[in-house]
Amino acid sequence: MVRVSEIFGPTVQGEGPLIGKPTVFVRTGGCDYRCVWCDTMFAALPEHSQTWAPMSAEEILDQVKKLSGGQPILITLSGGNPAMQDLEPLIKLGKSQGFSFSLETQGSIPRDWFSQLDWLFVSPKPPSSQETPDWSQIEACVNAAGSADIAMKVPVFDEIDYEFAKSVEKRFPTLPLYLQVGNEQTSTEDTKALHEHMIGRYRWLVDLIARDQWYSPTILPQLHAIIWGNERKR
Numbered sequence: 001m002v003r004v005s006e007i008f009g010p011t012v013q014g015e016g017p018l019i020g021k022p023t024v025f026v027r028t029g030g031c032d033y034r035c036v037w038c039d040t041m042f043a044a045l046p047e048h049s050q051t052w053a054p055m056s057a058e059e060i061l062d063q064v065k066k067l068s069g070g071q072p073i074l075i076t077l078s079g080g081n082p083a084m085q086d087l088e089p090l091i092k093l094g095k096s097q098g099f100s101f102s103l104e105t106q107g108s109i110p111r112d113w114f115s116q117l118d119w120l121f122v123s124p125k126p127p128s129s130q131e132t133p134d135w136s137q138i139e140a141c142v143n144a145a146g147s148a149d150i151a152m153k154v155p156v157f158d159e160i161d162y163e164f165a166k167s168v169e170k171r172f173p174t175l176p177l178y179l180q181v182g183n184e185q186t187s188t189e190d191t192k193a194l195h196e197h198m199i200g201r202y203r204w205l206v207d208l209i210a211r212d213q214w215y216s217p218t219i220l221p222q223l224h225a226i227i228w229g230n231e232r233k234r
């Protein structure tokens with residue numbers, strides 16, 4: 001059984017290489033990190049575990065199918081840290097029925113079944129998170145992904161994070177790198193203020209890469225935060 005925090009969609013992927021792609025999210029419960037700016041604490045902290053439903057692979061896929069109208073769709077495995085749980089039966093079952101899978105993790109727990117994913121997105125947490133990435137585990141995650149498409153994604157909140165992102169590229173020079181504007185305004189109800197903030201931070205980040213003539217990464221806003229603010233289930 002998998003502890004599931006929420007299943008929602010169809011919506012579009014708001015981050016990383018699949019930005020804009022229609023998807024259903026399966027958000028698992030539980031995380032081994034405690035990033036200070038985490039915007040999904042309801043899926044990370046054990047005190048929310050009473051809201052997590054134990055579900056079999058069949059039950060999860062049935063729920064996804066209800067949402068997708070029975071059509072195969074990209075399933076985004078997110079969390080929390082989805083690598084904490086055994087998602088191999090779900091991936092096998094879904095792929096046998098035409099679904100594709102991406103998984104987003106901070107890279108702390110490598111799993112053999114990463115090789116069955118279509119995409120693995122590893123997001124080493126920068127210094128502003130107040131967590132410390134374990135590079136040997138991140139490397140093991142990348143190696144476990146085999147022929148899956150892999151990309152690195154770093155949220156950037158400040159210039160120290162930005163320098164950290166450069167170090168990620170040095171460690172993994174062959175992997176595509178995505179810089180994601182950090183959204184520290186997790187509690188604002190004011191969508192206009194959030195827009196202005198996110199756009200300002202995006203411009204700030206573009207100015208940095210232009211200043212440094214660093215042209216290899218892709219710079220993305222948090223699309224879902226711009227479109228839907230900090231609403232959940234989008």
Ligand code: SF4
Nearest residue numbers: 031033034035038080
């Ligand atoms: S790794 Fe992700 S889910 Fe876990 S605490 Fe950090 S931001 Fe939240």
